[in-house]
Amino acid sequence: MNAVIQINSADAREYVRGDDGWFAIGSLDEVFGARACRGIDIEGVKIGLFRVGDEIHALDDICxxxxxxxxxxxxxxxxxxxxxxxxxxDVRTGRALAAPVSRDTRHHETKMEADVLFVRVQA
Ligand code: FES
Incomplete structure:
Protein backbone atom coordinates (compact mmCIF):
# COMPACT_ATOMS: atom_id res chain seq x y z
CA MET A 1 0.00 0.00 0.00
CA ASN A 2 1.27 3.45 -0.84
CA ALA A 3 1.13 6.05 1.88
CA VAL A 4 -1.13 8.98 1.23
CA ILE A 5 -0.80 10.95 4.42
CA GLN A 6 1.16 10.01 7.48
CA ILE A 7 -0.93 10.77 10.37
CA ASN A 8 -1.02 12.13 13.79
CA SER A 9 -1.19 11.87 17.49
CA ALA A 10 -4.20 11.99 19.77
CA ASP A 11 -5.18 15.40 21.00
CA ALA A 12 -5.77 16.48 24.57
CA ARG A 13 -9.11 18.24 24.12
CA GLU A 14 -12.10 17.31 26.17
CA TYR A 15 -15.31 16.77 24.24
CA VAL A 16 -18.66 17.30 25.89
CA ARG A 17 -21.54 14.92 25.34
CA GLY A 18 -24.74 16.65 24.27
CA ASP A 19 -28.10 15.65 25.70
CA ASP A 20 -28.67 13.60 22.57
CA GLY A 21 -25.48 11.57 23.08
CA TRP A 22 -23.50 13.20 20.27
CA PHE A 23 -20.12 14.81 20.89
CA ALA A 24 -19.33 18.02 18.98
CA ILE A 25 -15.80 17.61 17.65
CA GLY A 26 -15.29 20.73 15.50
CA SER A 27 -15.18 21.92 11.94
CA LEU A 28 -13.43 19.71 9.40
CA ASP A 29 -10.63 22.25 9.13
CA GLU A 30 -10.16 22.25 12.89
CA VAL A 31 -10.30 18.48 13.11
CA PHE A 32 -8.26 17.48 10.09
CA GLY A 33 -6.37 20.47 8.77
CA ALA A 34 -4.46 19.03 5.81
CA ARG A 35 -4.54 15.51 7.22
CA ALA A 36 -6.84 12.71 6.16
CA CYS A 37 -7.11 11.14 9.59
CA ARG A 38 -6.34 11.74 13.20
CA GLY A 39 -6.85 10.31 16.64
CA ILE A 40 -8.90 11.88 19.40
CA ASP A 41 -9.92 10.83 22.88
CA ILE A 42 -13.57 10.95 23.88
CA GLU A 43 -14.10 10.21 27.56
CA GLY A 44 -11.18 7.81 27.57
CA VAL A 45 -12.12 6.05 24.33
CA LYS A 46 -9.51 6.45 21.62
CA ILE A 47 -11.27 7.23 18.36
CA GLY A 48 -9.71 7.37 14.92
CA LEU A 49 -11.34 9.81 12.50
CA PHE A 50 -10.88 9.19 8.80
CA ARG A 51 -11.82 11.58 6.03
CA VAL A 52 -12.56 10.53 2.46
CA GLY A 53 -13.72 13.69 0.74
CA ASP A 54 -16.94 14.65 2.50
CA GLU A 55 -17.25 11.24 4.16
CA ILE A 56 -16.10 11.10 7.75
CA HIS A 57 -15.71 7.76 9.47
CA ALA A 58 -15.01 7.04 13.11
CA LEU A 59 -13.56 3.81 14.48
CA ASP A 60 -12.02 2.61 17.68
CA ASP A 61 -8.46 3.75 17.17
CA ILE A 62 -6.79 0.81 18.88
CA CYS A 63 -6.15 -2.03 16.47
CA ASP A 90 -12.07 -0.74 6.08
CA VAL A 91 -12.79 2.63 7.69
CA ARG A 92 -16.36 2.67 6.35
CA THR A 93 -17.39 -0.32 8.42
CA GLY A 94 -14.49 -1.32 10.65
CA ARG A 95 -14.34 -4.64 8.81
CA ALA A 96 -11.06 -6.53 9.05
CA LEU A 97 -9.66 -6.83 5.53
CA ALA A 98 -6.27 -8.45 5.93
CA ALA A 99 -4.30 -10.45 8.49
CA PRO A 100 -3.16 -10.27 11.11
CA VAL A 101 -6.27 -8.22 11.84
CA SER A 102 -9.06 -10.78 12.10
CA ARG A 103 -11.63 -9.06 14.33
CA ASP A 104 -13.66 -6.12 13.08
CA THR A 105 -13.09 -2.72 14.65
CA ARG A 106 -15.98 -0.97 16.36
CA HIS A 107 -17.47 1.72 14.12
CA HIS A 108 -19.08 4.90 15.46
CA GLU A 109 -21.71 7.16 13.95
CA THR A 110 -20.74 10.56 12.58
CA LYS A 111 -22.76 13.46 11.27
CA MET A 112 -22.22 17.03 10.15
CA GLU A 113 -24.44 19.83 11.42
CA ALA A 114 -23.81 23.51 10.65
CA ASP A 115 -20.27 22.61 9.51
CA VAL A 116 -19.49 20.86 12.80
CA LEU A 117 -18.51 17.20 12.97
CA PHE A 118 -20.34 15.16 15.60
CA VAL A 119 -19.49 11.66 16.79
CA ARG A 120 -21.65 9.28 18.78
CA VAL A 121 -19.60 6.61 20.53
CA GLN A 122 -21.22 3.18 20.39
CA ALA A 123 -21.77 1.43 23.68
S1 FES B 1 -1.32 -4.32 16.08
FE1 FES B 1 -2.43 -3.84 14.26
S2 FES B 1 -1.94 -5.48 12.90
FE2 FES B 1 -0.91 -5.98 14.75
Missing part, protein backbone atom coordinates in the same frame (compact mmCIF):
# COMPACT_ATOMS: atom_id res chain seq x y z
CA UNK A 64 -8.01 -5.23 17.38
CA UNK A 65 -4.79 -7.19 16.85
CA UNK A 66 -2.56 -5.23 19.20
CA UNK A 67 -1.89 -1.91 20.81
CA UNK A 68 -1.21 0.24 17.77
CA UNK A 69 -3.28 3.27 16.83
CA UNK A 70 -4.89 2.91 13.42
CA UNK A 71 -4.82 6.69 12.99
CA UNK A 72 -1.02 6.45 13.02
CA UNK A 73 -1.15 4.08 10.06
CA UNK A 74 -1.17 4.63 6.34
CA UNK A 75 -4.56 5.58 4.97
CA UNK A 76 -5.57 5.30 1.33
CA UNK A 77 -8.97 5.00 -0.28
CA UNK A 78 -11.16 3.45 2.40
CA UNK A 79 -8.44 1.32 3.94
CA UNK A 80 -6.11 2.01 6.81
CA UNK A 81 -3.01 -0.10 7.33
CA UNK A 82 -2.06 -0.69 10.94
CA UNK A 83 1.40 0.76 11.60
CA UNK A 84 2.52 -2.20 13.72
CA UNK A 85 1.90 -5.35 11.64
CA UNK A 86 0.25 -3.98 8.49
CA UNK A 87 -3.22 -5.44 9.03
CA UNK A 88 -5.90 -3.70 6.98
CA UNK A 89 -9.23 -2.25 8.13
Missing amino acids: THGAALLSDGEFEGHEVECPLHAGLV
Whole structure:
Protein backbone atom coordinates (compact mmCIF):
# COMPACT_ATOMS: atom_id res chain seq x y z
CA MET A 1 0.00 0.00 0.00
CA ASN A 2 1.27 3.45 -0.84
CA ALA A 3 1.13 6.05 1.88
CA VAL A 4 -1.13 8.98 1.23
CA ILE A 5 -0.80 10.95 4.42
CA GLN A 6 1.16 10.01 7.48
CA ILE A 7 -0.93 10.77 10.37
CA ASN A 8 -1.02 12.13 13.79
CA SER A 9 -1.19 11.87 17.49
CA ALA A 10 -4.20 11.99 19.77
CA ASP A 11 -5.18 15.40 21.00
CA ALA A 12 -5.77 16.48 24.57
CA ARG A 13 -9.11 18.24 24.12
CA GLU A 14 -12.10 17.31 26.17
CA TYR A 15 -15.31 16.77 24.24
CA VAL A 16 -18.66 17.30 25.89
CA ARG A 17 -21.54 14.92 25.34
CA GLY A 18 -24.74 16.65 24.27
CA ASP A 19 -28.10 15.65 25.70
CA ASP A 20 -28.67 13.60 22.57
CA GLY A 21 -25.48 11.57 23.08
CA TRP A 22 -23.50 13.20 20.27
CA PHE A 23 -20.12 14.81 20.89
CA ALA A 24 -19.33 18.02 18.98
CA ILE A 25 -15.80 17.61 17.65
CA GLY A 26 -15.29 20.73 15.50
CA SER A 27 -15.18 21.92 11.94
CA LEU A 28 -13.43 19.71 9.40
CA ASP A 29 -10.63 22.25 9.13
CA GLU A 30 -10.16 22.25 12.89
CA VAL A 31 -10.30 18.48 13.11
CA PHE A 32 -8.26 17.48 10.09
CA GLY A 33 -6.37 20.47 8.77
CA ALA A 34 -4.46 19.03 5.81
CA ARG A 35 -4.54 15.51 7.22
CA ALA A 36 -6.84 12.71 6.16
CA CYS A 37 -7.11 11.14 9.59
CA ARG A 38 -6.34 11.74 13.20
CA GLY A 39 -6.85 10.31 16.64
CA ILE A 40 -8.90 11.88 19.40
CA ASP A 41 -9.92 10.83 22.88
CA ILE A 42 -13.57 10.95 23.88
CA GLU A 43 -14.10 10.21 27.56
CA GLY A 44 -11.18 7.81 27.57
CA VAL A 45 -12.12 6.05 24.33
CA LYS A 46 -9.51 6.45 21.62
CA ILE A 47 -11.27 7.23 18.36
CA GLY A 48 -9.71 7.37 14.92
CA LEU A 49 -11.34 9.81 12.50
CA PHE A 50 -10.88 9.19 8.80
CA ARG A 51 -11.82 11.58 6.03
CA VAL A 52 -12.56 10.53 2.46
CA GLY A 53 -13.72 13.69 0.74
CA ASP A 54 -16.94 14.65 2.50
CA GLU A 55 -17.25 11.24 4.16
CA ILE A 56 -16.10 11.10 7.75
CA HIS A 57 -15.71 7.76 9.47
CA ALA A 58 -15.01 7.04 13.11
CA LEU A 59 -13.56 3.81 14.48
CA ASP A 60 -12.02 2.61 17.68
CA ASP A 61 -8.46 3.75 17.17
CA ILE A 62 -6.79 0.81 18.88
CA CYS A 63 -6.15 -2.03 16.47
CA THR A 64 -8.01 -5.23 17.38
CA HIS A 65 -4.79 -7.19 16.85
CA GLY A 66 -2.56 -5.23 19.20
CA ALA A 67 -1.89 -1.91 20.81
CA ALA A 68 -1.21 0.24 17.77
CA LEU A 69 -3.28 3.27 16.83
CA LEU A 70 -4.89 2.91 13.42
CA SER A 71 -4.82 6.69 12.99
CA ASP A 72 -1.02 6.45 13.02
CA GLY A 73 -1.15 4.08 10.06
CA GLU A 74 -1.17 4.63 6.34
CA PHE A 75 -4.56 5.58 4.97
CA GLU A 76 -5.57 5.30 1.33
CA GLY A 77 -8.97 5.00 -0.28
CA HIS A 78 -11.16 3.45 2.40
CA GLU A 79 -8.44 1.32 3.94
CA VAL A 80 -6.11 2.01 6.81
CA GLU A 81 -3.01 -0.10 7.33
CA CYS A 82 -2.06 -0.69 10.94
CA PRO A 83 1.40 0.76 11.60
CA LEU A 84 2.52 -2.20 13.72
CA HIS A 85 1.90 -5.35 11.64
CA ALA A 86 0.25 -3.98 8.49
CA GLY A 87 -3.22 -5.44 9.03
CA LEU A 88 -5.90 -3.70 6.98
CA VAL A 89 -9.23 -2.25 8.13
CA ASP A 90 -12.07 -0.74 6.08
CA VAL A 91 -12.79 2.63 7.69
CA ARG A 92 -16.36 2.67 6.35
CA THR A 93 -17.39 -0.32 8.42
CA GLY A 94 -14.49 -1.32 10.65
CA ARG A 95 -14.34 -4.64 8.81
CA ALA A 96 -11.06 -6.53 9.05
CA LEU A 97 -9.66 -6.83 5.53
CA ALA A 98 -6.27 -8.45 5.93
CA ALA A 99 -4.30 -10.45 8.49
CA PRO A 100 -3.16 -10.27 11.11
CA VAL A 101 -6.27 -8.22 11.84
CA SER A 102 -9.06 -10.78 12.10
CA ARG A 103 -11.63 -9.06 14.33
CA ASP A 104 -13.66 -6.12 13.08
CA THR A 105 -13.09 -2.72 14.65
CA ARG A 106 -15.98 -0.97 16.36
CA HIS A 107 -17.47 1.72 14.12
CA HIS A 108 -19.08 4.90 15.46
CA GLU A 109 -21.71 7.16 13.95
CA THR A 110 -20.74 10.56 12.58
CA LYS A 111 -22.76 13.46 11.27
CA MET A 112 -22.22 17.03 10.15
CA GLU A 113 -24.44 19.83 11.42
CA ALA A 114 -23.81 23.51 10.65
CA ASP A 115 -20.27 22.61 9.51
CA VAL A 116 -19.49 20.86 12.80
CA LEU A 117 -18.51 17.20 12.97
CA PHE A 118 -20.34 15.16 15.60
CA VAL A 119 -19.49 11.66 16.79
CA ARG A 120 -21.65 9.28 18.78
CA VAL A 121 -19.60 6.61 20.53
CA GLN A 122 -21.22 3.18 20.39
CA ALA A 123 -21.77 1.43 23.68
S1 FES B 1 -1.32 -4.32 16.08
FE1 FES B 1 -2.43 -3.84 14.26
S2 FES B 1 -1.94 -5.48 12.90
FE2 FES B 1 -0.91 -5.98 14.75
